[in-house]
Amino acid sequence: MKIAFIKGDGIGPEVTEQALKVLNAVSERFKLKFEYQEALLGGSAIDKTGVPLPDETIDICMKCDAVFLGAVGGPKWDDLPGKLRPEAGLLGIRKALKLFANLRPVMLFPQLRAASPLKEEILSKGFDIMIIRELTGGVYFGEKKRVETAEGIKAWDKMEYTSHEIERIARIAFCIARKRRKKMTIVDKANVLESSKLWREITGRIMADYPDVEASYMYVDNAAMQLVRNPGQFDVMLTENLFGDILSDEASMLVGSLGMLPSASLGATKVRLFEPIHGSAPDIAGKDEANPLAAILSCGMMLKYGFGMEKEAGAVLEAVNNVLDKGYRTVDIMQPGMTLVGTEKMGSLVAECIKA
Numbered sequence: 001m002k003i004a005f006i007k008g009d010g011i012g013p014e015v016t017e018q019a020l021k022v023l024n025a026v027s028e029r030f031k032l033k034f035e036y037q038e039a040l041l042g043g044s045a046i047d048k049t050g051v052p053l054p055d056e057t058i059d060i061c062m063k064c065d066a067v068f069l070g071a072v073g074g075p076k077w078d079d080l081p082g083k084l085r086p087e088a089g090l091l092g093i094r095k096a097l098k099l100f101a102n103l104r105p106v107m108l109f110p111q112l113r114a115a116s117p118l119k120e121e122i123l124s125k126g127f128d129i130m131i132i133r134e135l136t137g138g139v140y141f142g143e144k145k146r147v148e149t150a151e152g153i154k155a156w157d158k159m160e161y162t163s164h165e166i167e168r169i170a171r172i173a174f175c176i177a178r179k180r181r182k183k184m185t186i187v188d189k190a191n192v193l194e195s196s197k198l199w200r201e202i203t204g205r206i207m208a209d210y211p212d213v214e215a216s217y218m219y220v221d222n223a224a225m226q227l228v229r230n231p232g233q234f235d236v237m238l239t240e241n242l243f244g245d246i247l248s249d250e251a252s253m254l255v256g257s258l259g260m261l262p263s264a265s266l267g268a269t270k271v272r273l274f275e276p277i278h279g280s281a282p283d284i285a286g287k288d289e290a291n292p293l294a295a296i297l298s299c300g301m302m303l304k305y306g307f308g309m310e311k312e313a314g315a316v317l318e319a320v321n322n323v324l325d326k327g328y329r330t331v332d333i334m335q336p337g338m339t340l341v342g343t344e345k346m347g348s349l350v351a352e353c354i355k356a
């Protein structure tokens with residue numbers, strides 16, 4: 001398997017290093033051969049090439065079986081114009097690889113219950129949610145403009161979706177729901193937004209092809225509230241780009257830290273992209289404080305959703321569970337009585353566990 005590794009900026013290289021350690025451990029234990037190729041994106045690409053997404057990066061990614069991304073961005077590049085900022089590279093690679101479906105599992109590790117801000121009476125019911133976020137449409141990709149008017153400057157961002165964009169992600173979501181608890185909540189704002197009304201129309205039609213999946217709709221404001229009130233009610237949540245961005249970050253706190261959440265992006269080509277959901281965390285970069293588990297779990301998703309290696313993916317999840325069982329914690333999930341470890345050590349512990 002050929003994997004493009006994009007370390008990125010801030011804590012990106014630190015957590016990617018740990019993900020690589022774990023992948024090497026998987027390769028050793030299961031006698032697999034992974035070939036790695038490094039590519040540039042975001043701030044580090046700007047520094048070396050002047051652009052956030054060099055053509056060479058797209059070429060490398062297209063020739064690989066999967067792409068692993070650390071994180072990009074940081075204050076150093078914040079004052080650049082929009083198209084030259086690191087985040088433009090991120091949106092660009094998603095667009096270039098046609099990655100329209102972002103899968104974000106939100107699973108409560110029982111060992112981390114104390115790190116969650118939710119009350120025990122909610123946590124005790126447990127939750128295991130798969131948020132499926134549309135990734136290449138909506139307001140992030142719609143027309144953006146500013147004009148001078150008599151009342152001052154006016155700015156807008158256009159939220160638009162085609163029926164094709166909605167149908168292709170809905171079908172993926174229904175297929176995933178079929179392999180889980182067969183429940184799907186489609187999150188929108190159909191009481192206000194025309195694009196949401198189209199989502200309802202198209203998904204309503206598609207539902208008929210998946211009668212075994214119990215599907216329902218929920219307004220995004222209610223969904224934001226229900227996620228903290230009763231997360232156990234959700235199985236698969238399907239939503240558009242902006243709502244998915246916000247809800248998945250909210251959901252990340254249910255499990256205690258952004259540093260615990262992996263993601264997979266699937267699309268129209270064979271190349272899939274795997275990345276932790278967190279950003280480059282410039283506030284802790286270079287301090288050996290970042291939690292690498294989101295990156296490591298993203299490797300697990302790569303094995304499962306990228307290469308169909310269920311057993312190997314299971315070994316990664318088991319190793320993470322073992323290390324947490326033994327009481328090792330990075331600072332973001334630290335609790336009294338546990339053993340504090342840094343990024344490097346946490347990566348090594350998981351890798352050793354896989355090899356053992």
Ligand code: NAD
Nearest residue numbers: 071072073074258259278279280281282283284290291332
């Ligand atoms: P962030 O996710 O980088 O950080 C938010 C908070 O969570 C910070 O306090 C950070 O220290 C903490 N955090 C994040 N990951 C952590 C980890 N693995 N372990 C422990 N703590 C962790 O979000 P932000 O601060 O809003 O953004 C910082 C930069 O990252 C910005 O330039 C932003 O554009 C970029 N960003 C990139 C991506 C990506 O590459 N996919 C995603 C989100 C934000």
